[in-house]
Structures are given as C-alpha cells and as structure tokens.
Amino acid sequence: MSLRHSIFSEWTKFWSVRLGGGVAIVIGALLALIPTLAGLDGSNPPMFSYHMAHRPFDGDGSVTARVTEHQGAGPGGGAGVVLKRDPERTAPYVALLLTRDRGVRLHTFRTEIAGTLTTTPAWLRLVRAGDTISGYESGDGSTWHEVGTMTLRGLPARIEAGLVTAAGPIGSSNCEANRTCPLSTATFDQVSLTAAADGQPWRSVDVGRPWSPAGSFTESGGVFTVRGGGDFRPFTNFDPNIADGALAGLLIGLPVLVAVGVLFATSEYATGLHRATFAATPRRWKVLAAKAIVLGGTVLAVEFTIVAAGFAWLVSNVESTGIAPIEYLHPAVVKAVLGTTAILFAVALVSLALGMLIRRPAGAIALVVSMLLVPPIVAENLPDTAGRWLTLLSPVGAGFGLLEPPTEYVTIPASPADPSTLPSTAIAAAALGGMVFVLLGLAVWRLRRLDA
C-alpha cells in the first residue's frame, strides 16, 4: 500500500462530507478577504501628492538645497529635495523632506527613514550612485549626517531632480470643486544640482491627484519658492502597509481553518471511523501524512488563489483610485501573498497535528486558538528580546515576520530607539516550519504507540 493510495483515500474523505473540509476552506478564504477589500474606499484623499520643481538630471550626482521657510503647512506637509524617474505620479522617487510633523525623512511611496533635524533651516542632500540614493541632512551646511539609503531598481541614466512641497491635510473632500484646497509655501536657497542636464530649464508640475488651486514655482536670485498642495503622509483611511490589511483578514479566516484542521483528525475519533482507517492502513504515519498532504495542498491551492486574486483586485483598485502605485509583482505584494498563504498553511497543519494528538475537538481547538493568541499578548508585556522569541511560538506571531515587506521597503519606526519587534523573515519561516514539523512528528510518534 503506497502513500499514494492513502492520499487518494483521504482526498475522498475530505471532499465527500457535505459542508465538510473542502467547502469550509473556500468559505474561510473568502471570509479572510473581507477586511482587505473593505479597507478600500474610493473617496480616499489623494495622498502622495505634491508640487515638484524639476530639471533633467544625468547619471550620478547630488541635489542639495537649504529649506529656509515653510509657511502654511499642516501635519503631513513637507518640503525638500527629490530624485524621480519622471514627473508621472507612479514613477519611482526618493525625497529627502523636512516634514511638518515628523522632522527630516528620507521618503518614498510608503517607506520612510527618520532623520534627526526638525526645524528650518535645514540643508538636505540626495546623492545618486546608480540605483542607490542616499540622503544627508545638515543643520549648518558643513557637518552632514547620513539619514539613510534607498534603492530604486532600474532607473534610467536621465532622471529628474528638484524641489518638492506639500501642504499637508488635504482639506474637505470637495476642496477641488470649491478651489479651496490648502497650499503651503516653501522657500529654498543654496540649490545645487551637480549633474543637471545642460540647457534644460526648470519646470514645475502638480504630481499626484490634481488639487485646486494649482501649485506654483518661482525662482529669483537663487531663492526658489515652491507652492503646493497634497500630502506626504502614509495613508490613514487605507493602510498602505498591505501586510496589515492581509493580517486583519487572516484573523477572520483562521478560525475556519483551525476548525477544519482539527475536525479532519478528531471527527474520525468521534465516530469511531479511526479504527476502520487504521485497519485499512496499519502504517499509521501514512494516514497522517496523507491527511497533511490533502489538507495542506487544498489550503495552499485555494488560499493562494483567493489571496492572490484578492490582492490583485486590491492593487488594481489602489491604482485606479489614484492612491499609490503598486505593481502586481511588487516585492511587498508578492511577499504578502506568499506570507499569508504560508501562515494559513501552517495553522491548518498545526490544527491537524493537535487534533490527532488530543483527539477531542473542543480541547484541540482551544489549544490551537490559545497558541495563536496567547504568545503575542504575553509578549507585549515582556522586554523586547524575550517578547520577540515568545512571539515565535504563535503561528500568527511568527507569520508577522513573513508578511513584513522586504527590507528596502520597510517603514523605519519614528524613533531609532524603537527597533522593529518583528522576527526576520528567515527566523519566522524557520519558526513556522519547525512548529509544523515538530507537532506532526509528535502526532506520528503518539499514533504509533497508542491503541486506536
């Protein structure tokens, strides 16, 4: 009797019960999407909008300017220097901003690295070396501090360099119609572009969703005045960290998976079917392996399809409402889809293993749920390091690490003294895999020894 026969057998069991495992997994996956989809709101304010004064910029070099004044800006407003592929809203960019509410920030769409300065005047400099862009700040124009480095893949040799301003709060949603959107005015001097293309004049443009009245740009005797609306803040209504959105859905979909995983094991014990199963397949490890393959395979296939479709829909919608550009295969999206699927897969198998070990649904479900919830809650009250390790004991806690966007896209927390409490991707994957492996192994060990 090969494992293949056992897999066919468990597959038949899995799909032959009315409203059983298979159906439940599909329903659970759909449920998990609700928060992700509900997080979308077409009336989201136009974030990542700003006025940009720019000149073509060839190859490596730096753009430097001193922000002397920024009038009329609210939270989310900011002014600074920028390097951007082209003026299109979705084109990649890195800006070094003096923001109104967060001090100096090295900024791209939804990722920021905090600097140290908080007031004008502030010297800001971006240096391009290939795909790498580094930001430097200075309070006196002579001692410079490196804020950080970001990578923009596939930049052409010629890009745009310049100055940007955003006012901050976008105002009432109908400010465009009433031409009452707030604008702020930033003043720059000591502007220098070391690689500005010859003979190309300064231009200026409203980037992002147009607002009204429009922004403007003037230059007079080395003093640049950039007046703009828009906002540099990350989303508020829709959280741009798609991983967060995915997790909210996970927590709704997980109970279904937990129940399916546990019941796939315990329902046999409840009805006495386990004796027929083990009489038909005396090598019991094959039964558990087959169950794990059928359940895990179904979860992978169904959840991956639904989660990926959900994210694709999400991405296309984010695109169409003009909130922020995300590519379908943006590393953060890919990682969120794969990470979400991996968490669901791990939770389903952990539930199966605990169902086999405990044999009673109530006890097994209670244990899985406390495994999911208790470590992260306790961890919050522990010192950082202890908390981080404890969190790894929960499939969801460990899974946070899988959902974390790739490093170059990570939002660095406001204060450098507040390091990320998330486990790294590798540690998270190892913790999840180890958990599944150990619990399934324990279940096999017990199955072989115990009377049926």
Add this chain to the structure above:
Amino acid sequence: MGPPTLPGMTASIEARGLFKRYGRTVAVNGLSFTVEPGRVTGFVGPNGAGKSTTLRLILGLDRPDEGNARIGGRSYRELHRPLCHVGALLDPAALHPRRRARAHLLWLARSNGLPAKRVDEILEQVGLASAARKRAGGYSLGMRARLGIAAALLGNPAVLLLDEPVNGLDVEGIAWIRQLLRSHADEGRTVFVSSHLMSEMEETADHVIIIGRGKLLADTSVEALRRQASTGRVALRTERRPEVIALLAGEGATVTMTGGDQLTVDGLPAARVAALLTGAGLAFSEVSSHRASLEEAYMDLTRDSVEFGVPVVTMEDGE
C-alpha cells in the same frame, strides 16, 4: 464474487498468549486459540469478556502487552493491502453521518488501491445499490449493518472478522448474514464472528471459542458442546435443602441451589437421586431429568466469569 482461487487465500487466525491490560483492568488474560478456515467460528462471551479487545488485538489496532496474534502466519500490521486479506466489521455505527454510503466505501477502497468499480459491485451484492447515494446518517440499523458488511467484503478477503454483526438486525437481515457467513466458510474462508448470545451461534457457527473475563473457557465444536450439555443433570424441589445437599454430596454429586426450594444435581442419574432421597425419608417433589440447552451450557461455563455476578444478557456489548 467467486470462491478464492489463489492457494494463499486460506489463512487461519492464531492467538498466542494474548494479554492486554487497560489501566488496572485486565481485558484479555493469556488467550490462545486458533480459528481455522472453512468453517464459521463463533466467538462467544458475556459483555466485558474481552471479545472486542481480542478482535482489536488481532487487527493490530491495539498492541498486546504480551503474546501475539497472527493471520496466515503474519501479524496484521505487516499485511500489504490488508483489506484484501482480512475483512473486519467492528462497529456498524462508525460512519460519518454526512458522507454518502458510496463515498464511505470509496475511501476504504482507495486506501487499498481497489477500483471504484469494486465499490459498486459490493453495494449491489449487499443490497444497497439503490441507497448508495444516501447519506449514512439517514441509514437504519439494518442498512448500517449491511454497509459494514460491504466494507468487510470490499477486498474479497480470505478472512472475515465480524464483531456482533446481527445486533439490531431484523429477522430477514439475520438470515441474510447467516447465509453469507455459511457461504464464505464453504468457500474455504476463515469466518470469525463474535456474539454475547450463545443462542445466536447455535444455528450459525460450526465451532465456538468461549471466553470469560479475558480467559479461554472453551474451544470446541458446537456439536461437542451440545453433547456435553445434554449429559445428566437433575432438578428437584424440596423444603429440606440442607439435608438433601449433604446426602447427595456424600454420594459424589455436585449440588447447586438454583433459587427458592430448587436444587440442581450434577453427577447422578434421576432414578438414583429419587431412590436415595426416598431411602433417607426426605420429602421432595418434581424430580426431572434436565436436558440442558446450548445456552445453558454456555451460562454454566461463564457463570463465574460474568463481570457483575449475574449473567445479564443485554442487547449491547459494553466493551
């Protein structure tokens, strides 16, 4: 399904010194027996005697603390595609209520690499073809028993092992099972059927293995048991029981008080009992030579080994 054609398809069941303890309860206590092919062997004992445990030990579901059970010389766990060697019915109620009958047989068939066609064949054979698409939860006791038998027959096995198969069956169902067991035995297969009712085995089995409290009490043909049961036993009524017991015991008889003023005397013919009592001037009435039934022979055997002191015969096997 034709008779087995392969020479390897006959296989006896051998239990050697089986011992199994659950906590402080000894369920099976040094049990040894052989179930031969070509006949129906009844496995009889009161509730709690250890029948179901023994069957689980044979099927490798539970591990014996001592001893072993072999089928055709191999332990069950070593069997490749076990459903094709041993068909077992342990509990007809062990079904997922929301799974259709056909799917129930299908997962069993697939686990041993049997084709789906075989499932339809067997459904036809046990008379469930028309109910194959019904969910098992809606099955009557009789239908569940037929489905359980179908599962046991699925792999066309040389050994059938059925735990209380007639429980809850109507007369027609019982006749069907008896006929089925008989035909399988006649084909040279090994048929091992448990029951807590000796009367049930009287018409079904050729051979019985009787156990009580986990121990072997008898391993005998039904014919021999019947002969043994019929030998002398005298029942009589008297108001002077102490004197009668003393007198007859002195003559070598075994006397049992069977309630009220009744006594049962083993070991002396009726005429001799009457003569002795008359000679001693002890008043008695209703001397009768008692021809025991198989059921009584069985009750005698198991009297000491019934769990609660009274040979309660109920419908359910409480093991």
